[in-house]
Amino acid sequence: MKSRYINPFTDFGFKKLFGEEASKPMLIDFLNALLSQTNKIVDLNFKNTEQLGQTDTDRKVIYDIYCENESGEKFIVELQKAKQNYFKERTIYYSTFPIREQAEKGEWNYNLKSVYCIGILDFTFDDYENEPEKSHVVHTIKLKNQNGKIFYDKLTYIYLEMPNFKKREHELNSRLDKWLFFIRHLEDFQTIPAIFSDEIFTQAFEKAELAKFGQAELDSYENSLKNYRDLKGVIDTAFDDGKMERSKEIAKALKQNGVLIDIIIKSTGLTQEEVDKL
Template sequence: MKAKYINPYTDFGFKKLFGEEASKPLLIDFLNALLPEQNQIVELTFKNAEQQGITDLDRKAIYDIYCENDKGEKFIVELQKAKQNYFKDRTVYYSTFPIQEQAEKGDWNYKLNAVYCIGILDFKFNDYATEAEKTEVLHTIKLKNQHGKVFYDKLTYIYLEMPNFLKSRTLF
């Protein structure tokens, strides 16, 4: 019998391991390992990973994985092997689609469910201010005011840097 392996660090392998109905428990476990205890996921539904712009001329977004939990919170998961100069900008842009899709026609109170953008990166950002930041594996970003207090807790960016993460533990 010939053994078959899937490389989880390719788009195909990543989507095969985390983006299919049969692998949903693995994705839930992975996301729960990144999220605080109060935000643990019980159930997920996969959503269309291709988001169209408002018009045909608008830029669209194609996610590696896009899903929603039972509370209506949205999760975008991106595997990024090659360094991209504007990856932070890209994830901010990507987060606008699940925010916009929550808008209701007619009378609406503007209450939004949380949106999480998770980036699994095979590179390090080069704009860290301290040595401690450079060695951290997990970076969680929220909108904060000038005093460092969370201003808005429904938009979270989580960046997981694979090189350091894999040195610290076995993921697969």
């Protein structure tokens, strides 16, 4: 059966749902459900997703979504479609840019605004084999000392292991549950489940409906969907312990399948120079 709605794990689908000006209410609602902050996010401003290091030798970073709320807090929201080498290191590296950009010229008291790095993962971690955390969906990480006490509360990493979310419609008991159910199953819906009756989700389904797309958008989506399927097909079967040679094999296979260079770099951890040489 042909899909009625976009696949939110594609680059096009993810940005359509959460990365456009018209999608801002959905992104705000999703972040408020995820973060459960006392002070809810009222507004967001999208920022430049391309980040450059301070020197020519620093690597360029391109976020999926980068935004700032009315209090100046920074939010990086990344979609990760398949396992890659040094994934956690990459997330930590990404978090240094919104920290460094807060530096002020002249005398400055180093009072930083909070930074949140959120990863929506279409795979599961390998770290928790035979541990209780293995079935968790939401992993929230902060800097703590040896006694488990928060050392610094303004840097937060949140990873959502989407394959671990297995709740059915009648089991959804929170706003976050609804968003995770929406993201996990959107492409499979033929009708809108009764539980999604409020205005925010009505908007989300309207933005996701393929019948409302023009031909240019449909072409862009189909290309993004092909890249997603190629990526999943190659990496899900070929990913191993993260050795450089294996990364090059994966990158070469992706390149031969016509996957975009930016996606290859993002998925393998290789540099553009390394990919160009393949």
